[in-house]
Amino acid sequence: xxNTIRAIGHHIVNAVWRIGVASRFFFLTLRYSxxxxxxxxxxxxxxxxxxxxxxxxxxxxxxxxxxVLGLQGYETLKRYGSESALGVMVALGLVRELGPVMxxxxxxxxxxxxxxxxxxxMKATExxxxxxxxxxxxxxxxxxxxxxxxxxSMPLLAAMFSAVGIFxxxxxxxxQIGVDEGSFWSQMQAAVDFREDIMNGIIKSLVxxxxxxVIALFEGFDAPPTAxxxxxxxxxxxxxxxxxxxxxxxxxxxxxxxxx
Amino acid sequence: MERTTLDLWVGMFVVAGIGAxxxxxxxxxxxxxxxxxxxxxxxxxxxxxxGLKPKASIRSAGVLVGRVTEITLDTxxxxxxxxxxxxxxxQFPKDTFANILTSGLLGEQxxxxxxxxxxxxxxxxxxVKQTQSAMVLEDLIxxxxxxxxxxxxx
Numbered sequence: 001x002x003n004t005i006r007a008i009g010h011h012i013v014n015a016v017w018r019i020g021v022a023s024r025f026f027f028l029t030l031r032y033s034x035x036x037x038x039x040x041x042x043x044x045x046x047x048x049x050x051x052x053x054x055x056x057x058x059x060x061x062x063x064x065x066x067x068v069l070g071l072q073g074y075e076t077l078k079r080y081g082s083e084s085a086l087g088v089m090v091a092l093g094l095v096r097e098l099g100p101v102m103x104x105x106x107x108x109x110x111x112x113x114x115x116x117x118x119x120x121x122m123k124a125t126e127x128x129x130x131x132x133x134x135x136x137x138x139x140x141x142x143x144x145x146x147x148x149x150x151x152x153s154m155p156l157l158a159a160m161f162s163a164v165g166i167f168x169x170x171x172x173x174x175x176q177i178g179v180d181e182g183s184f185w186s187q188m189q190a191a192v193d194f195r196e197d198i199m200n201g202i203i204k205s206l207v208x209x210x211x212x213x214v215i216a217l218f219e220g221f222d223a224p225p226t227a228x229x230x231x232x233x234x235x236x237x238x239x240x241x242x243x244x245x246x247x248x249x250x251x252x253x254x255x256x257x258x259x260x
Numbered sequence: 261m262e263r264t265t266l267d268l269w270v271g272m273f274v275v276a277g278i279g280a281x282x283x284x285x286x287x288x289x290x291x292x293x294x295x296x297x298x299x300x301x302x303x304x305x306x307x308x309x310x311g312l313k314p315k316a317s318i319r320s321a322g323v324l325v326g327r328v329t330e331i332t333l334d335t336x337x338x339x340x341x342x343x344x345x346x347x348x349x350x351q352f353p354k355d356t357f358a359n360i361l362t363s364g365l366l367g368e369q370x371x372x373x374x375x376x377x378x379x380x381x382x383x384x385x386x387x388v389k390q391t392q393s394a395m396v397l398e399d400l401i402x403x404x405x406x407x408x409x410x411x412x413x414x
Contacts, residue, residue, distance in 0.1 A: 041263075044270050052273045091288050156277025163280035166288060185287070190317075194289040202281075 022218045025139075029147050029217070032140035042145035043152070050111035050146070051153030055160070057106055062094075062161035065102060066168025069093055073169070074177055083179050087188035090169035095192060095201045096257065099162030101249050104208035107154060108241040112216035115146055116237040119220030120230035128221075143221065147213050154209025155202050162201065200256045207252065208245050215241045298348040299326065300384040304358045304371075305339040310394025312360055312369045318344050320373040325350045328371065344371065344388075353378035354386075360394035369394060 036043050073089040119142060122128050128138045166188075173179045192198065216237045223233035306312075309331060318326040326346035334341040346352070355376030362369050373388075382388065 044267060047270045047273065048266050052269045055273060055276075095284065095288065153273070153277075156274065156280070159277055159280040159284060163283050163288075166284075188288055192289045193315075194285050198281075198284050198289050 018222075021222070022214065025218045025221065026214050028139050029143050029214070032137055033144045033148065035140045036144040036148055042141075043148050046146045046149035047153055050107070050115070050149050051157065054107055054110045054153070054157060057110055058103055058157050058161050059164050061102060061106055062099075062164035063168040065098055065161075066090060066094065066165030066170075067172045069098070069165065070169035070172035070177075074173060074179065084183035085187055086169070086173045086179050087184035088191040090173070091166055091188045091192050092197065094162040094165040094169075095197050097249070097253070099165065100158045100201050100204040100208055101245060103158040103161040103205060104154065104212055104245045105242055107150075107157060107209070108212045108216070108245065109238050111150065111153075112212050112237050112241055113234050115150075115213070115216040116220040116223070116234045117230060119143070119146075119217060120223035120225075120233050123221065123223060124225040124227070124230060126225075143217050146217055147210075150213030150216075151206065151209045154212070155205040158201065158205035158208075200252075204249065204252050204256075207248060211244050211248060212241045215244060299345040300348055300382075301329070302344050302346055302352075302382055302384075302386060302388055304342050304344065304388040304391050305334065305337065306342060306358075306360060306391050306393050307339055308393040308396060309340045309342065310360055310369055310396055312342070312371070312394065316368065316370050318346065318371045318373060320350070320352070320375065325373065342371070351381040354380045354382055355390065356382060356388055357390045357392070358388045359392045362395070 069090045070086065073086050073093075074083060077083050077085055077089065119128075122142065128142070131138045131141060170184065174181045174184050219233040219237045219240070223229045312328065312331065314328055314331055316328045317324050318328065326344055328342055329345045330341075330343040332341050333339075344358075352373060353376045355378040357374040357376060359372045359374065360369055361372045376390075
């Protein structure tokens with residue numbers, strides 16, 4: 001009994017401690033970011049690894065999510081005789097929620113896990129210690145460029161996800177089912193507000209990009225330098241960042257769209 | 261990978277991302293559709309605005325001429341004070357009639373302007389005097405039941 005309570009307490013204290021270390025890690029990253037803007041080619045290299053390489057999965061997933069939204073939305077709206085509002089439903093759903101959230105989830109599992117594994121292996125093969133020996137700050141050289149690449153590419157990926165998704169909804173709704181094309185676009189334009197909906201979606205994806213990359217980089221940096229440690233850290237990256245995205249999404253939605 | 265091809269790919273990625281944003285803003289959002297540079301404000305008092313909301317459209321002969329900017333309750337007359345921003349290109353006579361209408365059976369509500377015959381035009385900050393409130397379904401049903409009851413009691 002006592003041992004169980006002790007174990008629970010240990011877990012909680014450990015979790016709080018890790019949050020503290022991760023926050024310190026985040027501020028260190030921000031502090032040593034200067035060099036990644038002076039040597040922007042480092043960021044470009046990471047933009048290729050995390051952004052460009054995630055393009056295909058984002059585009060394909062976005063297309064199918066949009067097509068499903070079109071199909072399901074039509075089935076529901078048909079019951080109320082308001083099929084013409086299909087464009088509104090697809091666009092608002094994607095721009096406000098599904099675009100940022102799905103893109104962030106895919107980014108966490110596609111790019112975040114790769115970042116953790118890469119940095120964890122660098123640590124296991126003592127590349128990071130070697131850098132410190134050469135007086136190269138590993139946070140400035142390895143972590144900061146990856147962080148900024150993630151923060152820059154996340155809103156772009158979310159915007160692409162939404163745009164491709166709306167096209168997917170258009171394909172199913174207008175081309176296949178035959179909803180009126182004019183009302184599909186015009187009602188969408190009347191209902192979607194640039195500042196309220198699109199900008200808030202971008203803010204969401206910026207927040208998600210920051211959180212996902214910080215979690216991935218911290219887990220990598222913090223991984224025990226063994227094969228088992230790296231694999232555990234990669235798993236934790238995907239689990240923690242997925243949960244963080246979904247919980248933060250609820251909080252952000254409650255703040256942004258409560259009155260609307 | 262070679263530096264130039266890497267830069268090219270990243271460039272394409274950024275261009276595609278910004279292109280998607282512009283497409284969202286223009287084609288999906290309302291940035292490209294209605295952008296009035298110059299507007300003038302006109303007030304109107306309604307006894308009941310029904311489901312009218314800020315940013316609802318204002319139409320005359322079906323043409324979009326402006327947007328509702330603000331709705332407040334005037335506690336002196338206990339009527340809704342609706343501020344309308346109208347496009348400077350469209351001028352309306354002083355005796356214009358403002359109706360709250362519904363597009364379709366369950367559609368959104370908007371304000372319809374019916375121009376009168378006055379030779380003077382509405383200016384910034386002036387009040388549209390003739391208004392008709394929104395149709396509220398409960399009131400209509402109430403009236404209908406009342407007239408039915410009156411019929412059967414005869």
